[in-house]
Amino acid sequence: METKRLNKAISETGFCSRREADRLIEAGKVKVNGTVAGLGVQVTRTDKIEVEGKLITKEVENIYLAFNKPVGIICTTDTSIRDNIIDFIKFPERIFPIGRLDKPSEGLIFLTNDGDIVNKVLRSGNNHEKEYIVSVNRKVTQTFVRQMSEGVPILETVTKKCKVERISDYTFRIVLTQGLNRQIRRMCSYLGYEVTRLQRVRIMNINLDGINVGEYRHFTASETEEINRLVANSDKTMDASFD
Structure with a gap:
């Protein structure tokens, strides 16, 4: 009978990502057939997996949602935190x-029960584009556009070169393939600008078109097919916050 690693089996049920599954296993919160399991354990489809006393081996179809997150909603699965995305x-x-948008930011974020796809989408080395419309408190100059696009020193590194386009005196478009923590806000701050509005309008091949603030829709079949094509050769190791 085919076997698979325990963390993969957990993620495929939609309970959490592989990374979170590893944390739960290390914390001794996962049992297989009634016995506390360790990292690297192999399981089959007949094994009973429990997480924190809850049987999770029910299989559901993969779910992929595109959600237009409002300002004030927090991208956490911890339902004890007020204004969390799950309760909303x-x-x-x-x-x-998949990743996050910080509380003051708004726009597109993906949600899924497919733990196998999460790290493939998140890893900055895979060069998956994320597009933002950003408003700032000072006029957007050509010098600012050039400096943002060429890379800015933040968080003990220099940001990757990216596409930046002036939209109006106080608004610009930026396309990133990187996902450092609060990256755009930190880049602007380094150059003496303060972000007044930050909206993510596209991730890879999916944009916000037709999704009202606070609402979500399922990926279409063609979108799902294209996402799977784009991540087919992606490294699964996560090193990006996708913020």
Whole structure:
């Protein structure tokens, strides 16, 4: 009978990502057939997996949602935290966000129950584009556009070169393939600008078109096919916050 690693088996049920599964296993919160399991354990489809006393081996179809996050919603699965994204959406199956948008930011974020796809999408080395419209408190100059696009020193590194386009005196478009923590806000701050509005409008091949603030839609079949094509050769190791 085919076997798979325990963390992969957990993620495929939609309970959480592989990374979170590893944390739960290390904390001794996962049992296989009634016995506390360790990292690297192999399981089959007949094994009973419990997380924190809850049987999770029910299989559900993969779910992929595009959500237009409002300002003030926090991208966490911890439902003890006020204004968390899970309670806001109230989706009937267990899902989790792919990456995050910080609380003051708004726009597109993916949610899924497919733990296998999460790190493939997140890893900055895979060069998956994320597009933002950003408003700032000072006029957007050509010098600012050039400096932002060429790379800015933040968080003990220099940001990757990126596409930046002036939209109006106080608004610009930026396309990143990187996901450092609060990257755009930190880049602007380094150059003496303060972000007044930050909206993510596209991730890879999916944009916000037709999704009202606070609402979500399922990926279409063609979008899902294209996402899977784009991540087919992606490294699964995560090193980006996707913020």
